[in-house]
């Protein structure tokens with residue numbers, strides 16, 4: 001059932017697509033869904049490498065005594081392809097991310113180096129686990145625990161229907177991974193469906209730390225605002241803010257939460273200005289009361305909305321979310337980053353603490 005490589009993107013969905021196709025409510029109270037099972041494992045010890053690649057890879061990768069058979073290509077990220085592979089001695093299934101060195105004039109790619117350094121220190125059930133690094137025949141691989149799905153790919157499958165309890169569990173796991181990162185002073189900076197990985201046990205893990213960085217909790221430092229895929233980017237980044245913190249990730253988490261319920265990305269802009277317009281058309285335009293500092297942002301005057309729009313948020317999303325769910329999503333999507341919920345605060349809101357149904361992982 002898992003989509004294997006599809007023009008280099010497991011999600012099979014280009015990111016710069018047209019306006020939203022509209023929303024499909026998840027049927028409430030449906031029986032617990034099963035995540036699609038992992039693809040059947042090839043029993044052959046040395047299956048042929050997939051032929052779609054123009055970036056030929058060896059069917060085997062090894063380091064010292066560790067040999068892996070590459071099974072299939074399951075995705076492609078910023079700096080290389082990701083393969084499903086099997087460890088020869090134990091049969092353990094892993095994901096190997098091959099780091100593309102071609103065209104790197106300065107040697108090892110800096111984004112890969114950043115991802116490796118950060119991941120080596122991370123241990124949390126909702127953060128992807130880097131097992132080891134491996135060099136084989138001139139290629140460098142990151143060896144990860146294997147996850148059967150990413151959220152974008154999963155939500156694009158026909159007939160996928162999470163129960164309210166599944167959705168609550170997925171949201172909780174996402175926020176829990178994020179709270180752990182923020183506690184360790186790490187900003188993910190690329191939270192989106194294709195970086196949310198799921199396994200067949202219904203466990204959710206945050207992946208792709210290529211844009212992540214350590215931030216200072218006590219000092220207001222300047223960072224680039226050209227981070228986070230457009231559809232998940234917060235309004236302050238779109239307005240040129242360079243001094244930011246963990247709430248850039250929780251805005252993205254709010255977008256992903258809504259996407260989990262509606263199965264579609266909710267703010268689908270074509271460029272930065274259109275992205276703001278799409279956000280305003282749903283959340284309304286920010287008033288100075290909602291967001292006192294908005295007028296100080298670098299591009300605020302340049303892209304100031306011509307008319308003030310009311311919020312349509314509750315009108316649109318009450319089809320899918322309970323009042324407590326709506327409150328949580330609204331708290332994550334608050335315009336003012338200083339008032340936006342942090343991940344650990346979000347985990348303490350009534351949606352998780354006091355409202356039925358209880359959480360339930362989407363088990364096989």
Ligand code: AMP
Nearest residue numbers: 010075076077082095144146147194208
């Ligand atoms: P990344 O470069 O981390 O963004 O990975 C690109 C794609 O490869 C992701 O969108 C996933 O579909 C897939 N992928 C990444 N890590 C894993 C993993 N640990 N297990 C399975 N698939 C993965």
